[in-house]
Amino acid sequence: xxxxxxxxxxxxxxxxxxxxxxxxxxxxxxxxxxxxxxxxxxxxxxxxxxxxxxxxxxxxxxxxxxxxxxxxxxxxxxxxxxxxxxxxxxxxxxxxxxxxxxxxxxxxxxxxxx
Amino acid sequence: xxxxxxxxxxxxxxxxxxxxxxxxxxxxxxxxxxxxxxxxxxxxxxxxxxxxxxxxxxxxxxxxxxxxxxxxxxxxxxxxxxxxxxxxxxxxxxxxxxxxxxxxxxxxxxx
Numbered sequence: 585x586x587x588x589x590x591x592x593x594x595x596x597x598x599x600x601x602x603x604x605x606x607x608x609x610x611x612x613x614x615x616x617x618x619x620x621x622x623x624x625x626x627x628x629x630x631x632x633x634x635x636x637x638x639x640x641x642x643x644x645x646x647x648x649x650x651x652x653x654x655x656x657x658x659x660x661x662x663x664x665x666x667x668x669x670x671x672x673x674x675x676x677x678x679x680x681x682x683x684x685x686x687x688x689x690x691x692x693x694x695x696x697x698x
Numbered sequence: 699x700x701x702x703x704x705x706x707x708x709x710x711x712x713x714x715x716x717x718x719x720x721x722x723x724x725x726x727x728x729x730x731x732x733x734x735x736x737x738x739x740x741x742x743x744x745x746x747x748x749x750x751x752x753x754x755x756x757x758x759x760x761x762x763x764x765x766x767x768x769x770x771x772x773x774x775x776x777x778x779x780x781x782x783x784x785x786x787x788x789x790x791x792x793x794x795x796x797x798x799x800x801x802x803x804x805x806x807x808x809x
Contacts, residue, residue, distance in 0.1 A: 590740075627702075627789055627800035673740050679796060683754050683766065685731060686798055688740030691758065 587611055588676050590689025598697050605663040605692045607674035610655065614676035618686070619648065619659050622671045631672070632659070664696045699725060702801035707789045710807045711780055718776045720777050723792030731764050731798060732765055733789040734758065737802040741789055741800075747773060 586590065589608045597603050609617075618633035634641045634648040641648045647660040661668055671693050675686040703722040711723045722809050723730050728749050733741035744763070749770035759765075762780075767773040777784055785808045791798040 588740075618797070620800075625802070627791075627802045629800070630797055633797070637799070677796075678737075683748070684729060684748045684793055684796060685743050685746055685754070686741075687743070690740050691738070 587687045588674060588689040590674050590692060592664070592692060593690070593694040594695070596695045596697065597664050599664065599666060601664050601696075603659075603668070603694055603696070605659045605672055605674070605694070607658065607689050608656045609676045610653070610658075611678065611687075613678040614687075616677040616679045617650065618675050618677070619646075619656050620673045620675060620688075622673065622691075625668045628673060629683065631698070644658065661694075664694075666696045666698050669694055669696050702787075702790055702792050702799055704801040704804050706804060707802065708805045708807075709805040710809065712809050713780060713782060715777065715780055716778045717780060717806060718774055719788050719790075719806075721759070721773045721790030721792075721801060722771075723773070723790070724799055727794050727799070728770065729795075730767055731791040731793070731799075732773070732775050733791065735787040735803070736785075736795035744775075744788075748753055777806070780806075781806045784808050 599680035601605045619631045621631045622636045633649045645662045650657045734742040735741045747767040762778045765775045772774040787803040789803045791800045
């Protein structure tokens with residue numbers, strides 16, 4: 585059972601455009617939703633995260649939108665740049681649990697064309 | 699560099715051989731995780747340590763896999779009698795609470 589579903593699998597945008605990646609979760613105990621960015625040959629790195637007490641969080645060009653009732657959240661990358669080309673993973677965590685483990689989506693390969 | 703360190707970065711082995719990976723977490727982090735990532739997939743949870751205690755193991759962790767974290771510091775992940783299906787990136791992460799910090803991974807290729 586896939587607990588975090590991510591779409592699209594791949595995404596191509598032009599420089600300056602908006603990249604949007606969507607995720608949906610099933611476990612209502614999840615209460616922390618990070619996005620990780622991974623470049624080839626590197627480990628995932630935390631990009632931005634949100635908790636369900638807010639509907640939106642913005643850090644620079646990156647924004648998370650969160651819809652608790654729909655159990656969905658999305659990453660928006662404004663003014664996308666070629667350097668943003670990477671694989672993006674959404675994840676979810678039950679911080680009230682004992683282990684803080686993350687459950688990841690399958691990832692979205694973003695390509696930003698110059 | 700005070701990040702999570704993993705060694706070796708790459709390992710090529712023949713089917714049936716044993717391999718061991720090492721993870722050195724961020725020094726003040728008491729939580730340590732192992733994940734496996736295959737091509738085109740997100741990281742999948744394997745096991746979790748709090749200090750030296752292994753508190754959770756995924757069903758993905760067959761009896762050929764064993765992980766240790768002696769003295770609550772570095773951790774090792776050993777795979778015995780490797781199979782081609784074990785080929786993957788093995789990621790280690792550490793945490794004090796909340797945010798997980800990942801290492802760059804150890805890529806295993808089983809021929």
